[in-house]
Each structure stands twice: as structure tokens, then as C-alpha cells.
Amino acid sequence: MVKAKNLVKRYGSNYALNDVSFEIGEGEIVGLLGPNGAGKSTAMNILTGYLSSSSGEATINGISILENPIEAKRLIGFLPEQPPIYPEMTVLEYLNFVYELKGCEFPRGEHIGEILSVVKLTDVKDRLIKNLSKGYKQRVGIAQALVGDPKVIIFDEPTVGLDPKQILEVRNLIRTLGKRHTVILSTHILAEVQAVCERVIIINKGKIIADARTEDIVRTIEDGYCYEARICGPTREVISAVKRINGVRSVDEAGVRDGDAAVINIETVGGSDIRRALFRLCVQNNWALIGLMPVGTDLESVFIRLVDRSERPDSSRRGLKRN
Amino acid sequence: MLAIYKREMRSYFTGAIGYAFLVIYLAAAGIVFSYTTLFSMSADVTAFFTLMLIFSAVMLPILTMKSFSEERKTKTEQLVLTAPVSIFSMVAGKFLAAYSMFAMAHVFSSLYCLLLLPYGNLKAAVMLGNMLALLLVGMVFVSVGLFVSSLTENQLAAAVGTIAIILLLLAVGLIGLFLPTTYWLRFVFDAVSIFTRFQNFTAGYFDIASVVYYLSVSAVFLYLTVRVYDRRRYN
Incomplete structure (x- = not known):
């Protein structure tokens, strides 16, 4: 039409x-x-x-x-x-x-x-x-x-x-x-x-x-989510522990600490859900998990991700183009 | 075209512009008429129409300034330009509306001349020649006004620009007056002068060449207006 x-x-x-x-x-x-x-x-x-x-x-x-x-x-x-x-x-x-x-x-x-x-x-x-x-x-x-x-x-x-x-x-x-x-x-x-x-x-x-x-x-x-987590514990230790969770691509400090909690950004590998593992990790170390929020589903981040994908030469682009 | 014409006419009369134009034009015509004929004991209406020509040069831009500028500013032109209507019909509708307003004011003010009938010898040929000439010149002024209005979003700029172009068109004839009659440039200036051609009519001659001239100048400016819109789609 x-x-x-x-x-x-x-x-x-x-x-x-x-x-x-x-x-x-x-x-x-x-x-x-x-x-x-x-x-x-x-x-x-x-x-x-x-x-x-x-x-x-x-x-x-x-x-x-x-x-x-x-x-x-x-x-x-x-x-x-x-x-x-x-x-x-x-x-x-x-x-x-x-x-x-x-x-x-x-x-x-x-x-x-x-x-x-x-x-x-x-x-x-x-x-x-x-x-x-x-x-x-x-x-x-x-x-x-x-x-x-x-x-x-x-x-x-x-x-x-x-x-x-x-x-x-x-x-x-x-x-x-x-x-x-x-x-x-x-x-x-x-x-x-x-x-x-x-x-x-x-x-x-x-x-x-x-x-x-x-x-x-x-x-x-939704694939390849980013989370912002607030975990009550020493920043450096928290980061290195979270990095070891299966399915985590990268972890970095998001900004100033929130009281006694470290604020960190966690990026996951496409398709993996790390929330349960993160909870268990905190329990083991006796850290309180006081916040977990998905970030980066706003349009700007979506674009960055889609532009990234469309520029990558591999097959991840399949399914996003009709023709 | 008819839809646009009707909307334009309605907009003249839902706002103050239409009434203000008619009232000011007729009031000014009344004053000019009284001074040039009644107070000076003359039955010659040429001075009246000549002064009204100058007055129209200033008044008509007020009528045409918003034609395109306003629609461009408020983006209502998007409705017209994406409707199944040609650009020519849009320009023609707006032209006819502004011109009807002028023609209305002009015909009413011309009726003042009939007041002279009981007192003097009103020459029908002179009066009709003057009326027709001003109707034709008005057509040129309205076309110039629409063209300038299509160039800018700013109504004031449209009005001032229109007055400037009209005065230039009128001034061409005056420059000619300073040149010797045998000089070739004088001939050119006289030929393109709105004012020199106007004077042919005021003497009571029906000058077909001048009619064609006024119609052509008007057509050129309307054509330019269509081109402005055509062109803008590419910019």
C-alpha cells in the first residue's frame, strides 16, 4: 500500500x-x-x-x-x-x-x-x-x-x-x-x-x-540486560565477587556509595538471567541487597545496542531486517 | 480552490482585518473625495482615483501580508499542501479572496462619484476609465503582496516588502519623467511603468495594451508564488 x-x-x-x-x-x-x-x-x-x-x-x-x-x-x-x-x-x-x-x-x-x-x-x-x-x-x-x-x-x-x-x-x-x-x-x-x-x-x-x-x-x-545493583559491602570486594557470576559480562562502579551500599552496574551476556545467582552471592557473603533495577531499556540505550548490532558483521542482525 | 477562497473570506471577517480594511479604505476615500472634488468645486474624479491608487499601495499589503506568512508560521499550510489540491488552486483561492476584498472596497468608494451628479458634469468615460484602471492596478498590487507573503513567515516583513516593491514599480514611471522624450530609456520606463499606463485610463481612453500589461504583471507574480511553493518542497 x-x-x-x-x-x-x-x-x-x-x-x-x-x-x-x-x-x-x-x-x-x-x-x-x-x-x-x-x-x-x-x-x-x-x-x-x-x-x-x-x-x-x-x-x-x-x-x-x-x-x-x-x-x-x-x-x-x-x-x-x-x-x-x-x-x-x-x-x-x-x-x-x-x-x-x-x-x-x-x-x-x-x-x-x-x-x-x-x-x-x-x-x-x-x-x-x-x-x-x-x-x-x-x-x-x-x-x-x-x-x-x-x-x-x-x-x-x-x-x-x-x-x-x-x-x-x-x-x-x-x-x-x-x-x-x-x-x-x-x-x-x-x-x-x-x-x-x-x-x-x-x-x-x-x-x-x-x-x-x-x-x-x-x-x-531485553536480551543483554543491564542492572544497577545496590549491595551493602566493600565496593572492591563486591565488584570482584559479582564478576565471577556466570553470565556477567562486565561490572563497574556506578557512582558514589549509597550510605553503606556500593552502587554498581552489571552488564550481562545476552539471554542470561543473573538475578538469582546475585542474591545467593549476597547471602553467602552476608551482604544486604537493597536494590536491583534494570537499566538501559530507554530508547537511547536501545539505539546504541541496535546500532552496535547492525554494524557487527556476524549473523546477530538476522531477524531485524525483513527484506 | 473554492474551499480555500471561502475560508480566506471567512478569516477576513472573523478577525478584525476585513472590517478594518473596509472601514479605513472607505473613510479615507471619503476624505480624499471631499477634498479633491466637493471642496475644490471640481467634477473631475481623476485626482481622487490617483490618490486612492497611492493609498491602495499602502493598504493592500495589510490585506495580503498574512495570506501565506501566517499559514506558514502556524503550519496550517501542511493541511492544504498535503490535501489533493494543486498549488495553483491554493494560490488562486487566496488571490481571489484578497482581490474580492479590494474590489469590494473599490467599487463602494467609486459610488461616491455619483454624489457629483446633481452638481456638475461627471464624465462617464473618465469615471469608468479610472475605476477600471484602479481595479487592474489593484490586481497587480495583490499579486505582489501574495508573492512577498509566500517568501516569509513574518507578516510585518511581508507588508513592508510588498510596499517597497510596489513603490519601486510606481517610481519607475517617475524616473522616466526626468528623461528627454526622445531617449530610448524613456520609452522603456514608460512602457513598464504602472503609473504612466494608469494615466492613459484616467484620460478616458480604453487602452487594451495596458490591460494586457496589468494582467501579465499580475500573472507573473502569481506564477512566482506558485514557484516559491514548488521550490520549497525541495529545500
Whole structure:
């Protein structure tokens, strides 16, 4: 349904996107994951025809966005990073404008009414957009993308700036939309992808570093955990004892001591769970284990790990690339 | 195009700009009209329209400054540019909206001339020539305004830039006045001068070449605006 082929976007000598290719089938919910400035928005802007790529091609349902922009854009609903709303209009006026702008041919009242109820805006439909809260404005932005019942819906960071309850609502809404539409969403929050998407494409510095089913990615991330442990005992002895546990790759001091406890970072060899062994070690030495916390599951660390892997020549990369 | 036109018109009248423009334009026209005709006991409306041309040069940029700048700043242009609408339709919709505002103000203010009917000999040809000429010049001013507005996010910069370009276009004719009539540059200056061509109409002549000239200049600036948007996708 959506196909990106060798997309490159250059700004001077900087690459915002560097040879990005992917294919998204009908009815898939795909997350574009990456830190800020990774190229997610650029990729989305190219898919929607807002920007042109320096080279490469993007097609929607086989229609090139560059050669036949109007036909291709008819198939897309887009929510940019900042919802494109006119504050001086009411919600209903705005959606009517979008309906006319997109040249829709459905029964108007029924179509807009349906969208209002899907995004739960019916109660505020006659209010000026400028008087709505941030969460409602975001929903107006989503409603706008749904006008015209497009086959492909593209959301750029749909939950940024929303409160936790609103985030859950938007995620539920996206899951519902995924039943009838192809959905692409971008985010820099790992949990969001886990909650909503079946497949995730990870972008870093303009390049795809992983493209796989969400569960595979999550497994990769959990593999090779890092822990921060607080153990009441002399730092040096604790470190040398922990190093001897089977499955530990490295141990180092994390920082200042916490009272009488040494604070250490433990990195494990992929797949091994050292928690029980660590507990037994502490019991043997009569050290109190007062804290054990997994660290490094945040996006930054995940990237470091994935980038590491993608640069390693061995087969550990298998399973992270679909093609 | 129609959707964009309607939204623009609505935005003129939901904010203060539309009303402010009409009120100030009509009030200024009233004052200028009183001084140039009623108080000076003259039925010649040429001075009135000429002064209104200068006044439009300053007023129209206020109408066009936000056309693209504001949408660019608030990123609402992303909606229009990712909708199944061509860039040309977007520019045309905005042009027609700003131009309708001007045409409305202009036609209303021209009706003032009818006040002279009971007192003097109002020449229909002169009045209609003046009206038509200002309508055409307004088209050029609006196109210049839209073009400059498409270049910047800053509305004030758009307004000032537009006034600067319009004054330059008007000044070209004045430079020509200092050159001897036989010198070839004089001919060139007169040919491209908005003001010299305006004067043909004020004498009551229907100058088809000037009509074509105004339409072309306007088309060039609208084309440049489309190009600005086309170009920006690649930058």
C-alpha cells in the first residue's frame, strides 16, 4: 500500500534521510521509531507530498506522490506534528472546510457526524477551536486526517503533549483505526510502539537500523540486560565477587556509595538471567541487597545496542531486517 | 480552490482585518473625495482615483501580508499542501479572496462619484476609465503582496516588502519623467511603468495594451508564488 524506495533527502551536505526503503501492506499498523531529529518527520513529509525527496520514490497504492500528487494525496490522511488547525473556526466549520478541500463526495452530514463520534468531539463541535484544550485540539487534528475516509493514515507524534489519560484514548483510537486503514505513526516512545504497532521501523540519523515485528524488537532489547545493583559491602570486594557470576559480562562502579551500599552496574551476556545467582552471592557473603533495577531499556540505550548490532558483521542482525 | 477562497473570506471577517480594511479604505476615500472634488468645486474624479491608487499601495499589503506568512508560521499550510489540491488552486483561492476584498472596497468608494451628479458634469468615460484602471492596478498590487507573503513567515516583513516593491514599480514611471522624450530609456520606463499606463485610463481612453500589461504583471507574480511553493518542497 505504501512503498518507499531508496529515499534520500539532503540538506546541503547533511542527510536527513539516507537511502530509506520500506514497504507497508494494507491494514498494517507500523510505528516509525527514532530519537528526535532521526528523520521520522522528514520521511512522513515525503510520503505525504509536503516535501520532495532528493532522490528515490514514494508510492501510495502504486501511485507516485511526485508524478501524480493529487491522486496519491487523495489516499492519505495526515496529522502533522503540529495539528494544522485554524483557531478562529469552530470544529464543525473546520471539518466542513477540510471536507470541501479534499473534494469528498460522501453524504457530508453523515460522514462528518461519524468522524465526530469516532474521535469523541460531538459535544464540542460548535466550539471555537482556539478555546479547546490541547487534547481536544489534537483530536480535531486526528478528525481532519479521517475526513474523506483515506486508505492510509499517517500520524506524526500523535500523543506528544497529551496527559496520560488522553494518551491511552489516542492509542485506543489508533488501534481501532488500524482495523480499517493502513496506519503509520511516528514516535520516540518505545512503549507507544509496543502498545499500538504490529511492526516497527527504527530510524536513526536518517537510516533504517531495524525493521521487524514489534515483539522481535522487544526481545532483542531485553536480551543483554543491564542492572544497577545496590549491595551493602566493600565496593572492591563486591565488584570482584559479582564478576565471577556466570553470565556477567562486565561490572563497574556506578557512582558514589549509597550510605553503606556500593552502587554498581552489571552488564550481562545476552539471554542470561543473573538475578538469582546475585542474591545467593549476597547471602553467602552476608551482604544486604537493597536494590536491583534494570537499566538501559530507554530508547537511547536501545539505539546504541541496535546500532552496535547492525554494524557487527556476524549473523546477530538476522531477524531485524525483513527484506 | 473554492474551499480555500471561502475560508480566506471567512478569516477576513472573523478577525478584525476585513472590517478594518473596509472601514479605513472607505473613510479615507471619503476624505480624499471631499477634498479633491466637493471642496475644490471640481467634477473631475481623476485626482481622487490617483490618490486612492497611492493609498491602495499602502493598504493592500495589510490585506495580503498574512495570506501565506501566517499559514506558514502556524503550519496550517501542511493541511492544504498535503490535501489533493494543486498549488495553483491554493494560490488562486487566496488571490481571489484578497482581490474580492479590494474590489469590494473599490467599487463602494467609486459610488461616491455619483454624489457629483446633481452638481456638475461627471464624465462617464473618465469615471469608468479610472475605476477600471484602479481595479487592474489593484490586481497587480495583490499579486505582489501574495508573492512577498509566500517568501516569509513574518507578516510585518511581508507588508513592508510588498510596499517597497510596489513603490519601486510606481517610481519607475517617475524616473522616466526626468528623461528627454526622445531617449530610448524613456520609452522603456514608460512602457513598464504602472503609473504612466494608469494615466492613459484616467484620460478616458480604453487602452487594451495596458490591460494586457496589468494582467501579465499580475500573472507573473502569481506564477512566482506558485514557484516559491514548488521550490520549497525541495529545500
